[in-house]
Amino acid sequence: MDIQKIRSYLKGLDAGTLQPEEEAWIIRFVENATKEEWAAVFPDHEWDSLEEVPVDRQRLDHVYRNIMPVAQVVPMKPWWQRAWVKAAGAAAILVAGAVGFQLSRQHAPHQQEAMAIAWKTVTTAAGQRIVIHLRDSSDIYVNGGSTVMYPETFAQNSREIKLLEGEAFLDVAQDPQRPFVISTGDIHVNVLGTSFNVRNYSHENAVDVAVKTGRVAINNGKAESVLLSPGKKAVFSKRSGEATLADVRTTMVDGWISNNLVFTDMKLEDVFKSLRYNYGLHFKIENSAVLNKHIRGAFHRKSKEEIIHLLSKMARFNYRIKDSLVIIQ
Numbered sequence: 001m002d003i004q005k006i007r008s009y010l011k012g013l014d015a016g017t018l019q020p021e022e023e024a025w026i027i028r029f030v031e032n033a034t035k036e037e038w039a040a041v042f043p044d045h046e047w048d049s050l051e052e053v054p055v056d057r058q059r060l061d062h063v064y065r066n067i068m069p070v071a072q073v074v075p076m077k078p079w080w081q082r083a084w085v086k087a088a089g090a091a092a093i094l095v096a097g098a099v100g101f102q103l104s105r106q107h108a109p110h111q112q113e114a115m116a117i118a119w120k121t122v123t124t125a126a127g128q129r130i131v132i133h134l135r136d137s138s139d140i141y142v143n144g145g146s147t148v149m150y151p152e153t154f155a156q157n158s159r160e161i162k163l164l165e166g167e168a169f170l171d172v173a174q175d176p177q178r179p180f181v182i183s184t185g186d187i188h189v190n191v192l193g194t195s196f197n198v199r200n201y202s203h204e205n206a207v208d209v210a211v212k213t214g215r216v217a218i219n220n221g222k223a224e225s226v227l228l229s230p231g232k233k234a235v236f237s238k239r240s241g242e243a244t245l246a247d248v249r250t251t252m253v254d255g256w257i258s259n260n261l262v263f264t265d266m267k268l269e270d271v272f273k274s275l276r277y278n279y280g281l282h283f284k285i286e287n288s289a290v291l292n293k294h295i296r297g298a299f300h301r302k303s304k305e306e307i308i309h310l311l312s313k314m315a316r317f318n319y320r321i322k323d324s325l326v327i328i329q
Contacts, residue, residue: 007041009029118153119152120150120151120152121147122147124142124143124144124145124146125280126144127276127277129141129142129144135152135153136159137173138170138172138180140161141168141170141171142166142168143167143169143256143277144166144279145165148163150162156178159175160180161182162183164184165201165202167197168197169195169196169198169254172191184207185200186220186241187209187218187219188218190217190218193214194216195211195214195253196213197209205238206235207236209228210228210248211231211253212253213250218243221241222241228245231250233245233247256278259300260298260299261274261299261302262299263297263298263299266295267294268290268291268315279304281324281325281326282326283325284325286327287317287318295314295315305321308321
């Protein structure tokens with residue numbers, strides 16, 4: 001284990017000077033390092049010799065989110081309460097500058113100003129899901145095949161993010177002084193504190209917004225704002241901009257997070273695309289006639305093999321599975 005390399009990469013990660021392969025390497029180390037490895041990187045005598053440095057909570061959050069940019073989609077304690085806090089804290093102190101140099105108070109305003117205008121872009125691969133913990137305590141659950149942009153620090157009077165592609169479920173913390181807006185294409189969803197789902201894949205003909213809790217106001221610049229309450233869904237046509245309203249079970253608004261999928265009169269072709277995003281499956285179609293068949297059903301925590309088997313019975317097709325490739329016959 002190259003200790004100097006690890007320490008150097010941690011500093012470079014915060015400074016933004018690492019190459020993509022270097023950043024991927026240090027993130028893997030941070031996620032998988034054992035207590036013994038952390039102890040080797042940050043021996044106890046360094047803790048004893050450190051001087052206290054004034055670092056505000058915003059800076060600590062900034063450091064931590066660079067070290068651990070993606071959390072698992074499971075309930076988690078606040079990061080400062082977790083068992084590995086000494087190791088992660090040591091890394092944070094190193095990156096913040098307590099090992100090697102002092103963090104000066106007079107630089108803080110400039111750092112915060114830079115952070116305020118810095119945007120991050122996160123893209124997930126097919127079959128990959130992540131959760132982004134925002135600074136205001138809001139969470140963004142991102143489905144596979146999606147791209148989300150968000151600022152490291154929100155503005156003083158608003159909170160804005162962008163869904164460039166794909167699907168995301170948002171659990172928004174209440175803040176009446178800073179309305180929350182998510183934009184996707186021509187659609188702008190305005191909320192104060194609520195949870196809702198937004199879906200906008202480029203190959204699909206519509207943008208879907210469904211509400212689980214609270215209320216949202218949706219504007220696409222072509223008609224009056226659409227107000228949605230829990231259990232309501234709006235489907236906006238990308239061609240006409242018109243919205244169609246429908247009811248939806250609140251338990252299924254974020255169902256994809258826990259592999260609860262519902263297909264309502266959906267073409268099998270689109271079902272296959274949805275399975276690609278959720279499970280990372282790839283399809284080779286040898287019998288294209290089945291693609292226009294419509295599927296209506298709910299699949300609760302089924303494995304990808306179980307779903308393909310059930311679909312084959314519903315749409316009457318044969319198939320073969322080899323790893324992540326599904327051959328439709």
